Amino acid sequence: MERIMTRKATARLEEAKLEQTLVELNKYKDLCGVLQRVQDDNEKEVLNILSNNSKLKSEMAELHCQLVNITEERDKLQHIVDQFDRCSDEFDTTLKHNAELKCRFSEAQDTIIRMESTSQKLQTEQTNALFVDLAGYNRTPNSSNLCFVPDCTNSERLRVPIYIKQQILMDYKLYVSPNARVWEEHASVYNWELLTEYQFTTQLAQTHIVEMLDLLRKKTVKIIG
Ligand SMILES: [Zn+2]
Structure with missing residues (x-):
C-alpha cells in the first residue's frame, strides 16, 4: 500500500514537473517567436542599410x-x-x-x-x-592771280602793257613784275597816284634789276605822259 502511495506521489510529482516544463517550453516558444520577429526586423533593416549603401x-x-x-x-x-x-x-x-x-x-x-x-x-x-635794297625802288608781287594794285579783287585781269610798266617805274620807282596782271579800268584811267598809298617790297634780286633795265631799254609806240 505504501509503495502504491509512493508511486502515485512520484507520478504526480513527475506530472507537475512535466506541466512546469511545458509552461517553460511555451514561454520559450513565445520568446523564440519574439526573437524571430526581431531578427526579421533586423534583417529588413540590414537590407535597407545595404540598399542605402549601394x-x-x-x-x-x-x-x-x-x-x-x-x-x-x-x-x-x-x-x-x-x-x-x-x-x-x-x-x-x-x-x-x-x-x-x-x-x-x-x-x-x-x-x-x-x-x-x-x-x-x-x-x-x-x-x-x-637781295639788294635799291634806295626808294619797289617791286610788285610776281603773281598772275590778282590785280597788282593792292586791295583790288576785280576778277577781270589783263597783262600789264609795257608802256604802263615803264611809266610806273619812272614815276613811282615801282617795278611791275613780269607775271603781274591789272584790271582794265586802272589801265584806262592812268591815275597811278593811288600806288603811293601802298607799301611794296623793296627787296630786289639781281634778275629784277636786269629786268628793270631791259624794260627801260624797250621802245614803245605810246607816248609816256
Ligand atoms: Zn585792280
Missing part, C-alpha cells in the same frame, strides 16, 4: 566623375590663365618698347624741327644776301 556608393561614383570633370576643366582654365599671364607680360614688354620708340620718335622730331629751323635761318640769310 545608393550612396553610386552617388559617390557620380560625384567622383564630376570631380574628375571639374578638375579637368580647372586645369584647362589654369592653362588659359597661364597663357593670358604670358600674353600680358608680352603686352607689357611691347608697351614699354612702344613708349621707348615714341620717346625716340619725339626726340627725332625735335631734332628735325631744330635742323629745319637752322636750315630756314640759313636760307633766309642766303636770300637776304642775294
Whole structure:
C-alpha cells in the first residue's frame, strides 16, 4: 500500500514537473517567436542599410566623375590663365618698347624741327644776301592771280602793257613784275597816284634789276605822259 502511495506521489510529482516544463517550453516558444520577429526586423533593416549603401556608393561614383570633370576643366582654365599671364607680360614688354620708340620718335622730331629751323635761318640769310635794297625802288608781287594794285579783287585781269610798266617805274620807282596782271579800268584811267598809298617790297634780286633795265631799254609806240 505504501509503495502504491509512493508511486502515485512520484507520478504526480513527475506530472507537475512535466506541466512546469511545458509552461517553460511555451514561454520559450513565445520568446523564440519574439526573437524571430526581431531578427526579421533586423534583417529588413540590414537590407535597407545595404540598399542605402549601394545608393550612396553610386552617388559617390557620380560625384567622383564630376570631380574628375571639374578638375579637368580647372586645369584647362589654369592653362588659359597661364597663357593670358604670358600674353600680358608680352603686352607689357611691347608697351614699354612702344613708349621707348615714341620717346625716340619725339626726340627725332625735335631734332628735325631744330635742323629745319637752322636750315630756314640759313636760307633766309642766303636770300637776304642775294637781295639788294635799291634806295626808294619797289617791286610788285610776281603773281598772275590778282590785280597788282593792292586791295583790288576785280576778277577781270589783263597783262600789264609795257608802256604802263615803264611809266610806273619812272614815276613811282615801282617795278611791275613780269607775271603781274591789272584790271582794265586802272589801265584806262592812268591815275597811278593811288600806288603811293601802298607799301611794296623793296627787296630786289639781281634778275629784277636786269629786268628793270631791259624794260627801260624797250621802245614803245605810246607816248609816256
Ligand atoms: Zn585792280
